[in-house]
Amino acid sequence: MLLDSYKITRVLPCLADPEKIRVIAEISGEIHEAFPYLNATLKGCIYNHPALTLTIKKDGKLFTLHAHHITLAKIEDEKEAEEILGWLKNLINETYEKRHRIEPNFSKGAELKALDMFKLLPGTNCKKCGEPTCLAFAVKLVGQEIDIMKCIPLFSEEYEEKRKVLSELLHAAGYKVTS
Ligand code: SF4
Numbered sequence: 001m002l003l004d005s006y007k008i009t010r011v012l013p014c015l016a017d018p019e020k021i022r023v024i025a026e027i028s029g030e031i032h033e034a035f036p037y038l039n040a041t042l043k044g045c046i047y048n049h050p051a052l053t054l055t056i057k058k059d060g061k062l063f064t065l066h067a068h069h070i071t072l073a074k075i076e077d078e079k080e081a082e083e084i085l086g087w088l089k090n091l092i093n094e095t096y097e098k099r100h101r102i103e104p105n106f107s108k109g110a111e112l113k114a115l116d117m118f119k120l121l122p123g124t125n126c127k128k129c130g131e132p133t134c135l136a137f138a139v140k141l142v143g144q145e146i147d148i149m150k151c152i153p154l155f156s157e158e159y160e161e162k163r164k165v166l167s168e169l170l171h172a173a174g175y176k177v178t179s
Pocket of ligand 1: 122124125126129133134135138150151152154
């Protein structure tokens with residue numbers, strides 16, 4: 001069994017939806033060996049093989065698997081988080097057990113969406129980045145035409161959590177993140 005146990009260690013406000021939560025769970029052992037097989041069998045994953053992260057999209061929620069922990073976004077409550085972690089545990093272990101029958105997929109997979117990036121920006125349209133709106137910035141960010149560092153307000157304490165999630169998503173998708 002690749003994933004034996006997990007434990008929720010942090011519960012934070014969800015950045016994309018203030019009525020929901022973001023959950024971080026530490027896990028026993030390392031699960032990254034299952035990632036190319038999950039990437040091959042699930043639709044719409046974002047896989048960063050060098051960084052050992054795999055982001056799974058399901059029912060409008062985002063689950064990012066790292067070698068040693070899992071983050072869940074847009075979660076209703078801790079009960080739902082436990083259910084999803086149980087589902088992920090079974091999925092990871094079952095997929096890994098069947099790996100000899102699966103062609104591993106090491107490609108990056110689905111691309112990031114500008115709207116998802118936009119939700120993690122300050123949303124003030126302050127123009128400090130040189131773009132007319134935060135959405136215009138998000139479009140350029142996804143196209144790798146602008147550096148995240150250009151959004152100066154994002155680096156203030158107020159937006160620290162948003163910045164972390166945004167950096168994590170960019171990093172998971174294989175983008176160069178300078179912060
Ligand atoms: S600097 Fe940041 S907050 Fe201001 S418009 Fe650009 S992306 Fe939006």
